[in-house]
Amino acid sequence: MSEEFIVSARKYRPQTFDTVVGQKSVTSTLRNAIKNNQLAQAFLFCGSRGVGKTTTARILAKTINCFNRTEEIEACEVCESCKSFNEGASLNVYELDAASNNSVDDIRNLIDQVRLAPQLGTHKVYIIDEVHMLSNSAFNAFLKTLEEPPKHAIFILATTEKHKIIPTILSRCQIFDFNRIKVKDIADHLAAISVKESITADPEALHLIAQKADGALRDALSIFDQIVTFAGSNITYQNVIDNLNVLDYDYYFRVVDLAQKEDIPNSLLLFNEIMEKGFDAHNFIIGLSNHYRNLLVCKDVRTSNLLEVGEVAENRYIQQAKEVDSPTILRSLGVLSKTDVDYKQSKNQRLLVEITLMQLCSLKQELEKKNP
CATH class of the missing domain: 1.10.8.60 (Helicase, Ruva Protein; domain 3)
Known part of the structure; x- marks a missing residue:
């Protein structure tokens, strides 16, 4: 019988602070809090989707209750508490999805549980996901418990929309902002x-x-x-x-080369080829703007680390950036930015993009007229 397929997001979900990707400042602070025994009783983890909020909450819950933590303040994975956590049978960790459990009754059930002391380990950890989905009355029912929880209770609230959380909740939590991962x-x-x-x-x-x-x-x-x-x-x-269905970046390099040669006919033919492949003209304009932006950041060693592309593409960007001067790049970005804004209002969107390409091909002439 073939092995059951598990999606990578679950199969490779981090199990220790060390394996959390791109959130070093958050994990270091949490480790220090555990090490120095200075854990807050309520945390708020904020950040966009997929950056590790719930994962970090689970790792924190497991590490707090581990009986023999490592010197690096990581869970040992072998004690009774860690084993029950890894098997999904831990009675010390209670997860609530506020998106589907957002009523006062759901919060009251949670508050009733909070009173009970842990059977194994030192703390009971309550992870409330998408906490901004709680109703106003549910938030209010939760306030008193969040302000004066029993010593064994720790709350970890996670949200993608921090601005929707009432100030009285925010003031009772230690807030951690998770970065978008590089x-x-x-x-x-x-x-x-x-x-x-x-x-x-x-x-x-x-x-x-x-x-x-x-x-x-x-x-x-x-x-x-x-x-x-x-x-x-x-x-x-x-x-x-x-x-x-992503447009190959090679097309953008070719568009810039043609603009440098002031070759309007081939620019229009290349755009026609892109359209015939089924690509969206607005996405093409956004991609081309990003391409010119990348050329600009390549111009200076100090900003070159803002280029988030692979090594092969990076070498091509550096090479092309030498061939296009900064005033041309800046004027091109101005033209593309205006097209981006005008695109949705335009009645003839294809013509708008074609005019933009013609303008890009004519920029050198304009600049030469201004600076003879």
């Missing part, structure tokens, strides 16, 4: 998973998946699974752009 960190994590899964993956392909995930590791892992299903154990850059 493209490089996601790509490195995917590379490590590829090795474990015996998958050969082109670094450019992993970078593209990481960019598409937009700072959410869970999204990146879902896309990665999708590509593996599509391409098997050999992931190439071409596989990724075919499967995700």
